Amino acid sequence: MTGGRALSTLCPRTLGRLRPAGVLCLFGAWPLTPLPPGTPGSVPLENHLVTVCQDAPLPLDSGATLGPVTLAYQTQGVLNAERSNAILVCHALTGDHYITGPHPVTGKPGWWEDLVGPGKLIDTRRYFVVCANVLGGCMGTTGPRSINPDTGQLWGLTFPVITIGDMVRAQARLLDHLGIERLFCAIGGSMGAMQVLQWSVAYPERVQAAVVIAGSWRHSAQNIAFHEVGRQAIMADPDWCGGDYLSHGRVPQRGLAVARMTAHITYLSEPALHRKFGRKLQNPSEGVSYGFEADFQVESYLRHQGASFVKRFDANSYLYITRAMDYFDLAAPHDGVLARAFQKTPTRFCLISFSSDWLFPTAESRAIVRALTAAAANVSFVEVTTDKGHDAFLLDEPAFHETLSGFLEGLAQKAGLAPRVPEARS
Amino acid sequence: MTGGRALSTLCPRTLGRLRPAGVLCLFGAWPLTPLPPGTPGSVPLENHLVTVCQDAPLPLDSGATLGPVTLAYQTQGVLNAERSNAILVCHALTGDHYITGPHPVTGKPGWWEDLVGPGKLIDTRRYFVVCANVLGGCMGTTGPRSINPDTGQLWGLTFPVITIGDMVRAQARLLDHLGIERLFCAIGGSMGAMQVLQWSVAYPERVQAAVVIAGSWRHSAQNIAFHEVGRQAIMADPDWCGGDYLSHGRVPQRGLAVARMTAHITYLSEPALHRKFGRKLQNPSEGVSYGFEADFQVESYLRHQGASFVKRFDANSYLYITRAMDYFDLAAPHDGVLARAFQKTPTRFCLISFSSDWLFPTAESRAIVRALTAAAANVSFVEVTTDKGHDAFLLDEPAFHETLSGFLEGLAQKAGLAPRVPEARS
Structure with a gap:
């Protein structure tokens, strides 16, 4: 499979050391565990992988280290000679690096298929777009369903608990590998927004612009509560087997x-x-x-959501990634004063929230805007009026798209990035 | 145990056929199943029971009939000679008839201990207060953990699916038994509010006033969705045993x-x-x-909520009562025009909502007020500003208490009910 329609024509211009999506670039001898075919949540082996941290293990916030680390990622477009047109897209909790599809498990379009591609809002004829499956994920990147190289066994619950900071640190290694010193832009919604904020704080010089969509600087009590319910539901399932379900050939x-x-x-x-x-x-x-059958359509819809999710996601990954979100708090190291996290930031920020989002409500974006303003940062903020809730960033929401488009366009013009090439009619 | 502090002094004035809380009045030969002592959720046998519908089975909305039906209830205060001072309190999904405690399972005060009692807002020196465990419940009233008299076996999932209408129909039989033709007032929050509305529609002549707190005329899609998640969680537990867990000595x-x-x-x-x-x-x-231990206090709190709940509630009752709420829709029989449900209603309504309640938001109360107004009903409405959410009706919320107190006081004065007798100082 390829990562985008433009790849076949644009790949020749790709720098030699870059591997676009579609080319297996597994440097380590550490493949994903070959689960029995058809096992729910089993990961296809044709991911686009790179192994980093072989010589220098990844330090984790917990104090542990991890290495080597495999990252599964997708790229689209071409990195220009100045290496100044890279956009890092950060995915949400249950997303992955398949921003464009077809998705190898579901066969469906990617989660940002409408936004990313040649001639689209995030125009891959102009930008070099990178998206990596997060650390702890289950679509190829090292996580609890990977093999612990020290034991030769599945990590399972012995995998170290990771944080948003760890995810971003791993992504920085990927950018090192790709030869990208500075991102033109980091973009993400929900947990992706957390990663973008973390990028701007941990590597301010590497992020020219940051687009923070439906995000927060810390996970709220209510959101921790909902995550805890989800974890308890998983751990209450006898098929979870104390996290060791894969060894027992079971799935919770x-x-x-x-x-x-x-x-x-x-x-x-x-x-x-x-x-x-x-x-x-x-x-x-x-x-x-x-x-007690599904009398109401909403019940049937929810059951379908549950049933289809278990085919593409790993239960332990769900535990680890929700935990990373719960632990996220950019203000904590600064005695709760968020503005201090952004002192002297050189990054240009754009925050977008959705009026009906009650998971990451507008008030949380406003608090970030206040902190950025207090830190004398360059920040734009738009609340999009919509009834589509938190997931609006994945949906057809014209006002959101216009905001994102305008921000990127202004940024690209200022940066002197090549204008869009009209698609050839053939 | 007794139902309230005033009972010992007031009981002699109670009409002969009435049994206040504390007196076992089991007319039928149909006790609750004696579960092994200590079984989570087991119901003490010292409930205050009455068996109705022995000669005339209760017709259910599903078309089935049920009888005899046992109702567990609590009363406080004294029914006056005119039988005009009865207040029916309707409990919420996970509540029961122990409006005052101590609760026989938890040992805690009743859920409206602060509001109901001598000299309190719902003054039992003035009113005769009745609260019955709902049909389908697990604290003594007939439900899925009762014995099916036809088979001698536990009902379990063979218990008929019931509705809010069925609950109210059973309560009407209880009032018949108690000799109460007309209620001074019916009061309830959440599912209790649904019952109060149902009372006003099904038996308008029997309800002088209706206090509808944090309620709705129909269960919303989002609320059905949350209920469905809860039901799926129960049914996913292998200890549920297809609903037959009690026979297997297990509890989900x-x-x-x-x-x-x-x-x-x-x-x-x-x-x-x-x-x-x-x-x-x-x-x-x-x-x-x-x-993955409970690092955050909110996680620990939630786990405690879950663990303590299973000691006092029955899983199948949870399925049945949530289903009854989902099915509730007063407008459905009237082509969606709610006002028609209230045509020519003689009842005086008071609606109370809470500003931070997102389960039964103020908008739903407003819709009821609009419908009542369109039906030329006598209606008052107050939105209480609070951050306490839906459960505010169970908590110390002065503005709510003032509203309720004022409404009842005005109503009582108009009805010429005896003024409060100051508590004797001893």
């Missing part, structure tokens, strides 16, 4: 599905659920069943 | 705890969780554990 599908169902509600909004489903019945002519 | 504790944890978040509010817990750690001096 029911627990993971319940976790997903709970989380999925938080990604939407009450008005959107009302508009989409309301109290519509599965079988309007028959009425309710007076039973 | 983990699934029920996850259901409760999810629901509990929805009863609070983000600001309240932030104020109460924020990101406070269990062991601040030690920092985070880099593990």
